[in-house]
Amino acid sequence: MSRVYNFSAGPSMLPEPVLQKAAAEMMDYQGSGQSVMEMSHRSKVFDAIYQETQALWREVMNIPDNYKVLFMQGGASTQFAAVPMNLMTKSGKADYVLSGQFSTKAYKEAARYGDCKVVGSSKEDNFSHIPLLDPKEFRPDADYFHICLNNTIYGTVWKELPDTGNVPLVADISSCILSKPIDVSKFGLLYAGAQKNVAPAGVTIVIVREDLLGEPMEGTPTMFNYKVMSENDSMYNTPPCWPIYISKLVLEWIKNDIGGLEKMEERNVRKAQLLYDFLDQSTLFKGCADKDSRSIMNVTFVTGDKDLDAKFVKESEAAGFVNLKGHRSVGGMRASIYNAMPEEGIVKLVEFMKKFELENK
Numbered sequence: 001m002s003r004v005y006n007f008s009a010g011p012s013m014l015p016e017p018v019l020q021k022a023a024a025e026m027m028d029y030q031g032s033g034q035s036v037m038e039m040s041h042r043s044k045v046f047d048a049i050y051q052e053t054q055a056l057w058r059e060v061m062n063i064p065d066n067y068k069v070l071f072m073q074g075g076a077s078t079q080f081a082a083v084p085m086n087l088m089t090k091s092g093k094a095d096y097v098l099s100g101q102f103s104t105k106a107y108k109e110a111a112r113y114g115d116c117k118v119v120g121s122s123k124e125d126n127f128s129h130i131p132l133l134d135p136k137e138f139r140p141d142a143d144y145f146h147i148c149l150n151n152t153i154y155g156t157v158w159k160e161l162p163d164t165g166n167v168p169l170v171a172d173i174s175s176c177i178l179s180k181p182i183d184v185s186k187f188g189l190l191y192a193g194a195q196k197n198v199a200p201a202g203v204t205i206v207i208v209r210e211d212l213l214g215e216p217m218e219g220t221p222t223m224f225n226y227k228v229m230s231e232n233d234s235m236y237n238t239p240p241c242w243p244i245y246i247s248k249l250v251l252e253w254i255k256n257d258i259g260g261l262e263k264m265e266e267r268n269v270r271k272a273q274l275l276y277d278f279l280d281q282s283t284l285f286k287g288c289a290d291k292d293s294r295s296i297m298n299v300t301f302v303t304g305d306k307d308l309d310a311k312f313v314k315e316s317e318a319a320g321f322v323n324l325k326g327h328r329s330v331g332g333m334r335a336s337i338y339n340a341m342p343e344e345g346i347v348k349l350v351e352f353m354k355k356f357e358l359e360n361k
């Protein structure tokens, strides 16, 4: 067996101990005689998995008691609509910050359901940094304020949260969930697709403050309704059983093997630093994100020459470093170095980049 270093932005690497455990339990989950893929979601054995997974989310992320953890479907993109349908119900207004493509998509989707205002954007700078904000632009009667915490395509991250007063802060945390501790109490709602740091694609994690579980807009599909989802333990219909189970294994890995999210963060910071330190002294490669906005999950860089970028991607692939090509809309390179990427993978990548630099002076 040989495994590559996979820098995919998502779906992305899973921790090897998780894959091994899933493989070991594949044919006969804990004496049940079935795979988790095959069992009824109403069975006792799956209920135990569900309960343990819920408890682990709360423990690992330190989620306060007045928040619900929902397992939804349709990916983060479905939440672009579900958030306004559930939350934009009082003044019918919401404020959005555009820090990249996903936040722009979230804004466009929400604007179909109410009065959405862009209160900051870094589009003119090709989203190379988190936008500077003028709090005077924020609307105090908005039903919520939306940000995308880590911008997967551009490799930027919010270092400080905007002060939105009593307006609930909503964040898309798809590409930074579980990468470091998050103070959940600062948010009204958090959501994330699973396929970056949590599990295979298929489950979407929604963490929502209980007082926001009201009546959604008229016409909201039942499957989008947070209140219905919450009242039915996310099992109004068949939940994505397999990704839920894998998220349990990932949470156990973070808790038992890594030692929790503080340790996870230390590890992730160390990994990202290896790459950024190299980029900062390289004569060939250059980081794309402004230094004060740099993400520890997605590192974007270029050579400044499209043909050379293409050559790098091709040669890196042949050397066992896959998916380093930047997002199709921005080009260049991107190394997504989520939780499961071992430090060794980055050390080896930097060695490869040094060699490429020497050969292409």
Ligand SMILES: *Cc1c(COP(=O)(O)O)cnc(C)c1O
Pocket (backbone or CB within 6 Å): 010, 074, 075, 076, 077, 078, 102, 148, 150, 151, 152, 172, 173, 174, 175, 193, 194, 196
């Ligand atoms: C990947 C990603 C999305 C899209 O997620 P889907 O689950 O494919 O809908 C949205 N937001 C961010 C920040 C992402 O990284």
